[in-house]
Structure formats: C-alpha cells, structure tokens
Amino acid sequence: MPNLSRIHAIAQKEVFHILRDSRTxxxxxLMPLLQLIIFGYAMNMELRQVPLVVQDNALNGASRALIDAxxxxxYFQVVPLAAKQLEPQSIFQTRKAQATLSIPKEFGNSDTxxxxxxxxxxxxxxxxxxxxxxxxxxxFRGSVAAGIDLRPLILYNPDMKSSFFxxxxxxxxxxxxxxxxxxxxxxxxxxxxxxxxxxxxxxxSASEILLGKVLPYILLGLLDALLILxxxxxxxxxxxxxxxxxxxLFTFLYVLxxxxxxxxxxxxxxxxxxxxxxxxxxxxxxxLLLSGYMFPISSMPPVLQKLTLVIPARYxxxxxxxxxxxxxxxxxxxxxxxxxxxxSAVMLLVAARRFKLRLS
Amino acid sequence: MIHTIDLVKEFGSFRAVxxxxxxxxxxxxxxxxxxxxxxKTTTIRMLCGLLLPSSGSITVDGLDIAKxxxxxxxxxxxxxxxxxxxxxxxxxxxxxxxxxxxxxxFKKALANIRDxxxxxxxxxxLSSITGDLPMGYKQRLSLVAALVHDPPLVxxxxxxxxxxxxxxxxxxxxxxxxxxTGKSVIVSTHFMDEAEYCHRVIVMQDGREVVLGKxxxxxxxxxxxxxxxxxxxxxxxxxxKSV
Amino acid sequence: xxxxxVIASFIKKEFRQIVRSREMLIVLFGLPAVQLLVMGxxxxxxxxxxxxxxxxxxxxxxxxxxxxxxNTADRFKIVPVExxxxxxxxISSWQAQIVVVIPPGxxxxxxxxxxxxxxxxxxxxxGNSAAxxxxxxxxxxGEFHRRNLQERRIRTPxxxxxxEVELISRMSFNPDLKSSVNTIPGIIxxxxxxxxxxxxxxxxxxxxxxxTLEQLLVTPVKKQQLMAGKLxxxxxxxxAQLQVAIVMAGLIFKLQLAGSYWLLMLFSGIYLFTTLGxxxxxxxxxxxxxxxxxxxxxxxxIFILLSGFFVPVRNMPPAIQWISYxxxxxxxxxxxxxxxxxxxxxxQLAKEFWILLSSGLIIFSISVISFRKRI
Numbered sequence: 017m018p019n020l021s022r023i024h025a026i027a028q029k030e031v032f033h034i035l036r037d038s039r040t041x042x043x044x045x046l047m048p049l050l051q052l053i054i055f056g057y058a059m060n061m062e063l064r065q066v067p068l069v070v071q072d073n074a075l076n077g078a079s080r081a082l083i084d085a086x087x088x089x090x091y092f093q094v095v096p097l098a099a100k101q102l103e104p105q106s107i108f109q110t111r112k113a114q115a116t117l118s119i120p121k122e123f124g125n126s127d128t129x130x131x132x133x134x135x136x137x138x139x140x141x142x143x144x145x146x147x148x149x150x151x152x153x154x155x156f157r158g159s160v161a162a163g164i165d166l167r168p169l170i171l172y173n174p175d176m177k178s179s180f181f182x183x184x185x186x187x188x189x190x191x192x193x194x195x196x197x198x199x200x201x202x203x204x205x206x207x208x209x210x211x212x213x214x215x216x217x218x219x220x221s222a223s224e225i226l227l228g229k230v231l232p233y234i235l236l237g238l239l240d241a242l243l244i245l246x247x248x249x250x251x252x253x254x255x256x257x258x259x260x261x262x263x264x265l266f267t268f269l270y271v272l273x274x275x276x277x278x279x280x281x282x283x284x285x286x287x288x289x290x291x292x293x294x295x296x297x298x299x300x301x302x303x304l305l306l307s308g309y310m311f312p313i314s315s316m317p318p319v320l321q322k323l324t325l326v327i328p329a330r331y332x333x334x335x336x337x338x339x340x341x342x343x344x345x346x347x348x349x350x351x352x353x354x355x356x357x358x359x360s361a362v363m364l365l366v367a368a369r370r371f372k373l374r375l376s
Numbered sequence: 377m378i379h380t381i382d383l384v385k386e387f388g389s390f391r392a393v394x395x396x397x398x399x400x401x402x403x404x405x406x407x408x409x410x411x412x413x414x415x416k417t418t419t420i421r422m423l424c425g426l427l428l429p430s431s432g433s434i435t436v437d438g439l440d441i442a443k444x445x446x447x448x449x450x451x452x453x454x455x456x457x458x459x460x461x462x463x464x465x466x467x468x469x470x471x472x473x474x475x476x477x478x479x480x481x482f483k484k485a486l487a488n489i490r491d492x493x494x495x496x497x498x499x500x501x502l503s504s505i506t507g508d509l510p511m512g513y514k515q516r517l518s519l520v521a522a523l524v525h526d527p528p529l530v531x532x533x534x535x536x537x538x539x540x541x542x543x544x545x546x547x548x549x550x551x552x553x554x555x556x557t558g559k560s561v562i563v564s565t566h567f568m569d570e571a572e573y574c575h576r577v578i579v580m581q582d583g584r585e586v587v588l589g590k591x592x593x594x595x596x597x598x599x600x601x602x603x604x605x606x607x608x609x610x611x612x613x614x615x616x617k618s619v
Numbered sequence: 620x621x622x623x624x625v626i627a628s629f630i631k632k633e634f635r636q637i638v639r640s641r642e643m644l645i646v647l648f649g650l651p652a653v654q655l656l657v658m659g660x661x662x663x664x665x666x667x668x669x670x671x672x673x674x675x676x677x678x679x680x681x682x683x684x685x686x687x688x689x690n691t692a693d694r695f696k697i698v699p700v701e702x703x704x705x706x707x708x709x710i711s712s713w714q715a716q717i718v719v720v721i722p723p724g725x726x727x728x729x730x731x732x733x734x735x736x737x738x739x740x741x742x743x744x745x746g747n748s749a750a751x752x753x754x755x756x757x758x759x760x761g762e763f764h765r766r767n768l769q770e771r772r773i774r775t776p777x778x779x780x781x782x783e784v785e786l787i788s789r790m791s792f793n794p795d796l797k798s799s800v801n802t803i804p805g806i807i808x809x810x811x812x813x814x815x816x817x818x819x820x821x822x823x824x825x826x827x828x829x830x831t832l833e834q835l836l837v838t839p840v841k842k843q844q845l846m847a848g849k850l851x852x853x854x855x856x857x858x859a860q861l862q863v864a865i866v867m868a869g870l871i872f873k874l875q876l877a878g879s880y881w882l883l884m885l886f887s888g889i890y891l892f893t894t895l896g897x898x899x900x901x902x903x904x905x906x907x908x909x910x911x912x913x914x915x916x917x918x919x920x921i922f923i924l925l926s927g928f929f930v931p932v933r934n935m936p937p938a939i940q941w942i943s944y945x946x947x948x949x950x951x952x953x954x955x956x957x958x959x960x961x962x963x964x965x966x967q968l969a970k971e972f973w974i975l976l977s978s979g980l981i982i983f984s985i986s987v988i989s990f991r992k993r994i
Contacts, residue, residue, distance in 0.1 A: 149786060
C-alpha cells in the first residue's frame with residue numbers, strides 16, 4: 017500500500033523542481049494563453065476584401081452594375097491597375113490582386129460569360145473566392161423561376177466562431193503537453209542524473225515514486241486547463257453546456273492516458289534530450305496534426321485516418337467538444353471513453369514490463 | 377614566468393581573492409593548497425584569463441594579461457577541475473580539434489605530446505570514444521589535450537581528484553618531467569602528500585596567502601613533520617591571529 | 620588564412636558529433652521526413668467526407684433526385700439514418716455533421732415555381748467546416764436548380780426575359796486546387812526554421828553544460844571564430860535538409876519548382892541569418908539545454924501561428940496583420956510559396972528581400988554583441 021507521507025515528500029520535491037525553473041513555468045502557462053488569443057482572434061477562415069482587378073471591355077450600364085454588385089459585398093475590393101499590367105499571371109506574381117474579372121464586349125446584350133481568374137496558390141482561399149463570385153453572379157442575373165430557398169440552421173455555434181473550436185482543443189493540447197511531455201522529461205532527468213538510483217535504494221516503492229512524481233504535474237495540468245477554460249469563456253464567450261462533473265470525470269481519464277504515454281516514453285528514452293524529442297514526436301505533433309485539433313480527420317487520406325485511431329487526443333477532443341459545446345452526457349461519449357481506457361491499460365502494461373526489464 | 381601584483385577578485389561584497397602576490401619561475405612546479413573555497417580555483421582562473429581581476433595586475437612571460445590576452449593564451453595549457461573534453465568524439469579527434477584551435481598542424485601536435493602519451497600508455501585508447509573511457513584515462517587525456525600546442529605554462533586545477541593512488545603517482549611523474557623540460561606547472565590540490573612534489577607552495581585561506589615557500593623550509597619554520605601537519609598548524613595559527 | 624583553419628576544425632568537430640549521435644541524425648533527417656509526409660497529407664483546410672444525413676418527409680421523385688445530386692465527389696459521405704429521427708439528435712450524437720430536411724410538399728412547391736424551401740441543420744462546432752458545408756450544399760442546390768431549369772426550358776421554350784450571365788472561373792497555378800501545393804512550401808519553411816533555430820539554441824548551452832566552453836575560453840580562439848565555427852555547420856545542415864525536402868516534395872507530392880532554384884537558395888541563406896542569430900541569442904541567455912528547447916519552441920510556435928501557414932495573414936484582424944509584418948517566417952514563407960508555385964523573380968519579391976535582409980542583419984548583429992558580452 018503506497019504510503020501517503022512518502023508520496024507527499026516526493027511530490028514536494030517535484031514541486032520545488034517545477035518552481036525553481038521559473039522560466040519554464042512561465043512558458044508553460046503563457047504559451048497556451050497566447051495560443052488561445054491568437055487562435056481566437058487570428059484563425060479566421062472567412063475572406064474579406066479580396067483584391068480584385070476588373071477588366072471591363074463592355075463599359076456599359078450592365079457591366080457597371082455587375083462590378084457594383086461585386087463591390088457592394090464585403091468580399092471584394094477593386095484595385096485599379098494600368099491597362100498594360102493586366103496579364104493575370106503577373107498580377108498574381110506581384111500579389112497585387114487575388115483574382116481578375118474580365119467582362120467581354122458584348123456583355124449585357126446577349127447571353128454571355130464573364131471570366132474570373134483566381135490565384136489558386138492557396139487553394140482554400142481560391143475555393144472561397146469562387147464561391148463568393150458564383151453567388152454574386154447568380155443573384156445578379158436574377159433567376160427566371162423561383163429556386164430553392166436554403167434555410168441554414170447552425171447549431172451550437174451560430175456565428176461559426178473559431179474560438180469555440182479551439183478552446184476545447186487547447187485544453188486537450190495542454191493536458192497532453194504537461195502530463196506526457198513534462199513527466200517523461202522529469203523522470204528521465206532523474207535517471208540521467210543518477211538520483212533515481214538514490215531513491216531506489218531507499219525503502220520507497222516504485223508506485224510511490226511514480227505517484228509522487230506525477231501528482232504535481234496532474235495538478236499543474238488541471239490548473240492550466242481550468243485557466244484556459246476560464247479565459248476562453250470570459251474572452252470569447254465559449255459556452256459550457258454540459259455537466260461539469262462529466263467533464264472532470266473524462267478529463268481525469270484523459271490525464272491518466274497521457275501519463276501512461278509519458279511513462280512509456282520515459283522507459284524507452286535514455287536521456288532528457290531523447291525523451292524530449294520522442295515526446296515531441298509521439299505526443300505533441302500527432303496531437304497537433306492528427307487529432308482533429310485543427311484539421312478535420314475526415315479530410316485526411318485513409319491511412320492517416322486509421323492512424324488517428326491510436327491518438328488519445330482524438331477521443332478526448334470529441335469528448336470535450338461534446339460536453340462544452342453540445343452538452344453531451346455520458347451516454348453520447350461512452351465509446352470514446354472506452355477507447356481511452358483500453359489505450360491506457362495497454363500502455364501501462366507495456367511500460368510496466370519495460371520498467372521491470374530495466375531493473376532486473 | 378608569472379608575476380602578479382596585489383591580485384584581488386571580488387564577487388559583489390565577497391572578496392574571493394585578497395592581495396595575492398606571486399612570482400613563478402620557468403620550470404617551476406608551483407602548488408596551490410587550501411580548503412574548498414579558499415580561493416585557489418578563482419586565482420587560477422584569473423591567471424589563465426578566464427576571469428578578470430577586480431584590481432591588481434598579472435604578467436605572463438613579460439606580457440600584461442589584460443592587454444595581450446590573445447598572445448598569453450597561446451602560452452597556456454589548462455586542465456579544468458571538471459572533465460571537459462567532448463564525450464562523443466574519439467580521443468584522437470579531441471586532440472585533433474584542440475590542435476586545430478591552437479593552429480598547430482596535427483602532426484606537430486602529435487610530436488609535442490608523443491612522450492606524454494607513451495608515458496601514460498594512452499596509445500591504444502586513442503581511437504576510443506572519449507565518453508566510454510574510464511575516469512583515470514579521461515583525466516590523463518585531459519592533460520594531454522592541454523599540451524598539444526607545447527605551452528610553456530601548464531595549469532592543472534585539481535588534476536588528481538578522483539584518481540587512484542597508483543595513477544596519481546604516474547601523474548606526478550609526468551608533471552615532474554614537464555618541469556624538467558622547462559615548463560612551469562601550476563597545480564592546485566587538496567592532497568597534502570602531493571604538495572611534497574611541488575617546488576614551492578602557497579597555502580591559502582579566505583582568499584589570502586597564509587604562507588608561501590619551499591615545502592622543506594616551511595616545514596622547518598613551523599616545526600612540522602609532514603605537509604599535512606604543516607597545513608593544519610599554519611591554518612590554526614592563522615585562525616588564532618584573526619580571532 | 621590561419622583563422623579559417625580554426626573555423627575548419629570547429630566545423631569538422633561539429634559534424635563528427637552530429638554524425639556520431641544517432642538521435643541527432645534522426646532528429647535532423649528522420650523527423651523532418653516524417654513531418655513532411657504527415658503534414659503534407661494532414662495539413663489541409665479542405666473539408667471532405669462531411670457526414671450528411673437526409674430527413675426526407677416529401678418522398679417524391681424530385682426529393683429523391685435532389686438526394687441523388689449530393690451523391691457526387693468526395694465532399695459528402697451520406698449516412699443512412701432512421702427517417703423518424705430528429706435532426707438535432709443526429710448531430711448531438713455525432714452521427715451526422717449536416718442534416719438536410721426536405722419538408723412535405725417540397726416537390727409540389729418547387730415544380731409549380733412557387734418557390735420552395737429546405738431546412739439545413741449544421742453542426743457548428745468547427746466554424747470553418749460549417750461555413751464550407753453550407754457553401755457546398757448551396758452549390759449542389761444551385762446546380763440542381765440550374766439543371767431543372769434547363770430541362771424545363773427545353774420542354775417549354777419561352778422568350779428569354781433577360782440575358783443570362785454565366786461565370787467561368789479558372790484557377791491559376793493550381794488548377795486542381797491541390798492543398799499540398801500550398802502546404803508543402805509552408806512546411807519546408809517551418810522545417811528550415813525549426814532546425815536552424817533548435818541547433819543554434821542548443822549549441823552554446825550544451826558546451827556550457829559539458830564544461831567544454833571553459834576549456835575553449837582558455838584557448839586563443841576568437842569569439843567570431845567560435846561563433847562562425849558553430850554557425851557554418853548549422854547553415855550547411857539546414858541547407859542540406861532543404862535539398863532533401865525539395866527532392867521529397869518533388870517525388871512524393873509531385874511538386875515541381877516553378878521558379879529559380881538559386882533564388883530560393885539565396886533567400887534561404889539570407890533568412891537563416893535571422894533564425895541562427897535568434898538561436899544564438901537564446902543560447903546566450905539560458906542556463907540549460909532544456910530551457911533552450913522550451914524557449915526556441917515558444918518563439919517558433921508564435922512564428923508559425925502568425926506566419927500564414929495555417930490561415931492566410933490577409934484573413935487576420937489588422938492589428939495581428941501588423942504584428943505578423945515583423946515575423947520573418949511570414950515573409951520567408953511567402954517567398955518560398957511564390958517561387959515554388961508561381962515562379963516569381965527577384966523583382967517581384969523585392970519587398971521581402973529587403974525585409975529579410977535587414978532582419979537578418981539586425982538580429983545577427985544583436986546576437987553577435989550579446990555573444991561577445993556573455994562570453
């Protein structure tokens with residue numbers, strides 16, 4: 017049975033380590049906040065005021081009306097250019113405009129086509145520009161027969177704010193960063209400095225060491241997560257629609273999974289630097305790229321989609337977004353939770369085996 | 377070779393080295409004795425240009441260290457207390473690197489250190505990775521690395537700490553031979569038996585000189601049978617004086 | 620000349636250390652390769668395979684035809700659902716991301732030309748995907764309507780009330796709208812930054828931690844030699860990595876360099892002065908390797924987020940656009956994309972050239988000064 021006072025002693029030492037290195041601590045706390053602010057304000061997929069060059073060969077009322085239709089939306093702004101500069105390729109190369117609109121001479125008199133050339137070096141923006149332009153042109157011609165009126169209802173995030181998406185994501189990021197990255201570094205640091213041996217010869221059991229070492233990080237991780245949650249809710253009005261208890265329950269489960277991951281890394285890595293690199297390579301980057309934190313999993317190639325199945329953050333992201341934004345209860349999140357449990361169990365088994373091998 | 381006048385080093389209000397005057401001759405083995413924190417290492421670090429003195433002056437081979445640090449560094453070999461060769465390079469690669477740093481062609485550098493390498497029996501381990509070597513070999517290799525440019529002045533900061541007695545004797549044999557070839561060797565140590573091998577020693581406490589002279593004469597003056605006894609006696613007298 | 624020899628022995632030493640360390644090799648060449656692969660495929664703001672469900676209360680041939688018209692391309696993945704389900708419940712339980720509700724009487728209203736409406740329910744948690752989903756659905760409906768109109772017109776030819784306008788759009792430089800065309804140069808810019816900054820940030824602290832720095836300081840090595848001896852190898856390694864990345868981009872992602880290779884190298888060389896300088900600056904300010912890593916990582920994340928890597932700088936609010944103007948990575952990324960995708964020349968990139976050059980000069984000088992002071 018682990019002895020509480022011993023765990024306390026080890027945990028206290030670990031807290032000293034954390035507090036002593038104040039610069040790292042500041043980064044750990046500041047980093048997510050800064051990311052939150054950047055994501056909340058800067059990560060905006062909507063395009064506004066796309067610079068557009070217009071080459072109007074018709075110069076009649078109809079063509080002017082069409083140009084006005086472009087300007088009157090917030091989507092485009094017309095940039096004037098001298099006639100000799102109208103070669104689209106070179107306009108795009110000098111980045112004077114992102115699209116050129118060319119109106120033919122016979123415009124307004126008969127059925128005609130207008131030509132839109134788009135700089136597609138950023139395909140996502142190009143797609144949006146095309147959508148906007150199509151919308152403008154089709155409403156301009158005015159349909160013959162009434163079409164289909166689409167009444168969209170955007171659930172949970174009617175303004176489609178990116179902060180709603182990123183705040184829960186950041187919490188998942190921070191927890192894996194602190195629980196997996198920092199613990200693996202701290203354990204391998206002890207190994208590197210030989211102080212692990214010192215502790216091992218004392219009557220402390222392995223479980224006491226581990227508990228003592230990870231407890232401060234769990235606490236730090238949870239505090240940091242709550243900080244992000246608070247700032248996100250205050251600054252960006254991110255809602256919290258679910259039950260807080262459910263949130264705590266699943267978060268605890270995720271923390272456990274992250275710790276198992278960190279433990280696994282530390283049994284493999286020999287030095288701090290190796291632990292750092294491995295932790296970056298197998299925790300932070302996959303969480304960033306493959307968990308659906310930023311990029312939708314469904315858009316990835318099938319091989320990568322399979323790969324995401326072993327990334328804990330993938331499940332936790334569904335859980336936390338479900339709880340915060342959709343107000344999901346346990347019944348909706350059961351499957352994701354089960355995946356986390358299975359993953360922790362497997363990693364813990366492997367780590368324990370490796371740990372024993374090392375000691376014998 | 378080395379001449380200092382009223383050397384002082386202060387760290388804030390703490391005086392680590394207090395008015396040290398030294399005159400070390402060519403071919404001399406000069407020992408720094410004292411407890412930890414007595415100011416030995418700080419003095420040595422100033423003598424080889426790692427620290428700037430707060431006041432006082434140092435001349436090395438007639439050159440003021442403050443003005444000609446560049447030329448002075450060519451004359452100095454330094455073996456630090458902490459092992460400081462690259463552990464991930466081979467032994468020979470470390471030597472090659474330092475030869476390059478001192479702008480000595482590698483062949484010439486090898487010629488410079490050939491005798492010492494033989495004496496230490498290092499020939500066979502030169503192609504091993506430095507980090508894999510046992511402590512004793514690392515220490516010897518550090519000394520060799522300090523000699524690649526054939527410096528007239530060699531500083532050894534606690535060279536024999538953590539080395540077994542057999543190896544220590546070997547080390548002192550090498551130091552003696554270096555002095556025979558005309559190099560001045562400045563050694564700091566806290567092994568009092570080693571002090572017997574020095575031509576002259578200075579005993580330091582709290583940054584100040586307690587005594588300075590030839591071991592035999594000092595022992596006579598203070599009626600001590602060994603350096604150990606001398607050391608304890610002079611420190612005792614010094615403490616009595618300052619109380 | 621002798622000074623060059625000192626630098627040469629440094630370079631030799633650094634390379635030996637790197638080649639000997641398996642971890643370092645993995646970090647320098649293995650990790651970037653994996654990153655390029657994974658990120659090349661994963662980093663994409665494209666929205667594909669949206670889980671789409673229909674609740675068809677009309678059950679007419681028109682409504683079925685409408686459902687059929689969504690069955691194209693890889694934008695949607697139609698999920699079968701119970702027809703008595705509630706749209707909101709489908710989304711709340713993660714079964715669908717979009718639900719199209721076709722009300723009873725839809726086909727009657729539509730065919731009579733009275734105007735009809737559809738209810739679209741979208742999961743808004745990912746704002747970007749939601750907006751794109753909305754646009755996709757509108758596009759499909761527009762197309763559906765257009766086809767119907769044409770058919771009707773053929774059946775009952777009327778005199779045209781107004782002239783029809785058609786929009787024909789063409790995508791320059793990237794006709795297939797492949798997202799890798801945009802992300803790969805971005806990833807390469809990030810890799811160049813990460814490698815050069817990490818290496819130089821660790822460089823000095825590592826020697827400090829090992830104690831070898833002190834040994835170097837008693838030697839007659841000059842500070843500029845020490846610095847050059849450290850930086851030249853890192854410059855070479857980073858440029859080597861850049862070559863590998865360019866070759867990989869060509870082989871795996873079929874991305875051909877449209878512009879001048881040497882122009883790309885010129886810009887990279889200039890840009891590296893900034894990142895290597897920053898790394899050295901970090902190295903002189905911190906005490907341990909771990910701190911060096913954390914610090915450079917911190918700076919890099921900010922650089923990357925505000926670089927236009929994920930989201931074009933143009934989309935950001937003016938204040939942040941202004942800040943990112945001071946982000947060298949943002950300019951280097953622009954340069955890389957412009958040269959690789961559009962084949963732009965030096966004249967077209969003159970602004971970036973001067974910005975990167977001056978940032979390199981300023982930051983590098985600061986780092987030289989701090990280096991001299993610190994050591």
